Amino acid sequence: MKNCFVKLLALILIVSVSSNVKADDKANLNVPPEGFTALFNGKNIDGWKGLVGNPKTRAIMSKEKLAEEQEKADDIMKKHWS
Numbered sequence: 001m002k003n004c005f006v007k008l009l010a011l012i013l014i015v016s017v018s019s020n021v022k023a024d025d026k027a028n029l030n031v032p033p034e035g036f037t038a039l040f041n042g043k044n045i046d047g048w049k050g051l052v053g054n055p056k057t058r059a060i061m062s063k064e065k066l067a068e069e070q071e072k073a074d075d076i077m078k079k080h081w082s
Contacts, residue, residue, distance in 0.1 A: 050077035 032038040041047070050073025052058055058066060 045078075045081055048077065048081065050074045 029042075039048075049070065052066065052069045052073045053061075061069065
């Protein structure tokens with residue numbers, strides 16, 4: 001029973017805080033700090049890349065081979081992520 005009360009209290013707190021966010025502030029919620037790049041734009045997966053190997057195997061690939069493998073990995077990623 002105590003655990004349910006804690007969860008309910010946390011939910012109420014989250015709802016009350018999120019409902020107090022002003023419209024101007026909402027536009028800035030997905031803005032990364034200076035020097036950082038956002039990995040997700042909040043809308044779609046544009047700009048995401050599939051995983052190609054590991055750092056060691058990537059390092060020994062030619063630029064052409066890496067581009068070819070990246071294209072394959074991106075195609076696989078797009079089939080499974082949305």
